[in-house]
Amino acid sequence: MTEEAMDKPSDGVGCGAAVLMDIRNVSLRFGGVKALRDVSFDIREGEIRAIIGPNGAGKSSMLNVINGFYHPQEGEIWFRGKRRPPMKPHTIARHGIARTFQNIALFRGMSTLDNIMTGRITRMGLGLLSHAIWWGWAEREEVQHRERVERIIDFLEIQPIRKTPVGRLPYGLQKRVELGRALAAEPTLLLLDEPMAGMNVEEKEDLSRFILDVNDEFGTTIALIEHDMGVVMDLSDRVVVMDYGRKIADGSPQEVRNNQDVIDAYLGVPH
């Protein structure tokens, strides 16, 4: 493990910005399996932070810890300057963390529009009471949120499939709808789990452009897991590299690329 690579200040865009999330000494075990071992890194406001590593390195576990699907046995997570107590994933969603999944997790029976509308739930609540009191009231609120959703649909250029049930859409478009659903929550921190997996070159370029636009235009902080090194190098401001549940490097794409530990991990040098 090279201490220099970790501590060296990076020259990325996120540099100098305030820390949005600080992950401190997080360890996660499933029975005897250690998924995460003493992992620490931070995510700064407005940056695109990539998490890379070979299969089984603990990248997805890390994302699941951040959005509350897993609760680490040790370590702390600081969010917006406060230590975050253990919370349910749906509460964490309400605190402004949205995500997409490695294997698309859309609501398959619903249309594109309805899928993205569910993303607004953190903003508008479920309105059981307002529905019960006066349907028109809830309806008016719905229209306002609908406008925002239409803007996201415009932004992602998916107007033609607004009413299509998502189960019928091709893979690349499903990924885009899932991104739309996450964006609808107007998250402070957006987690993307392998957003480019299974895409062709053209689809990858499209999605890269959207991710950069989200980051630029909305100022959304993004943490993403990705396997395509080209994409990672182009998109991200800073990169965390993991292997066997440990962090082995942290820094700008340039630094990480030249790090011997990283090269070893990817080439499979025996431990």
Place this chain on the structure above:
Amino acid sequence: MHEQLLFALEVSLNGLMTGVLYSLVALGFVLIFKASGVFNYAQGVMALFAALTLVGFQSGQVPFAHLINAVFGSNIHHFGWHLPVILSILLTLLVMVLLAVVIEKLVLKHLINQEPIVLFMATIGLAYFLEGFGDLMWGSEIKRLDVGIPQGISESIENFTFESLGYGFFIDRLDIVATAVAAVLVISLTVFSQYSRVGRALRAVADDHQAALSVGISLRYIWVVVWSVAGFVALVAGIMWGAKSGVQFSLSLIALKALPVLMLGGFTSIPGAIIGGLIIGVGEKLFEFLMGPLIGGATENWFAYVLALVFLVFRPQGLFGERIIERV
């Protein structure tokens, strides 16, 4: 021959009305199954429990009277009042919502991420518990339920059909009311699940638990809502069946008739539950009418199950269920 045909028509009509009542029970199953993938074996007992509670409130029965009397040696049975129908229905509804909260807290909460079979077993346990609890709370004797639904043969229909067709149809007024109620219930449930926000969240939870959590939907909240709605449907079914044949244990066995209804209609379709109920209702009455005399009668006991079996072989997802596609 003409007479025979009209008689068959009357039998079918009566079958339709019975079918509506089957549908009402099946509807409760579908609601819970759609939202949580749980086959709620206790749905029938919930209908019985709701009806018992309604009668209890209405007639001013003291809950747990037998228990209280046995422990304290007292002899109280009635508060000595009679509550208006609307108030008792509202109170019963409140009890059903409370029941939903308790079920979520004591059962479902601890079984998150378990296999569907585990949840199914839990609902079997729930069914037996609720059955005993209902007995303990309100007593086990057969009770008459009267919420002011008109009963008996509708004379106006009989007269009208007699004058126009020369054959008077016998149709129970209760069945007509039940049909109307079921229609309203189905329409409002469909609107609720298709157009309300909670409905959308409900469908979201049905599709993908993890994704639902990640957009900020609390599964536990949705489960309470779903079980409350199912409790409400159980109450409506309990009222209709209770008014028809008295509030008694056999009410919970109607749930078994809802099974073939669900196999026909598909476990995930609200319209399917209705159509399935109607087909079974008409089918078993017509079959009894046409074939009963030939094969010795009592076909109503098994016809529905055989029909469901045929469906299981040729169309396992039911008429309206989501297509099961196995990728190999």
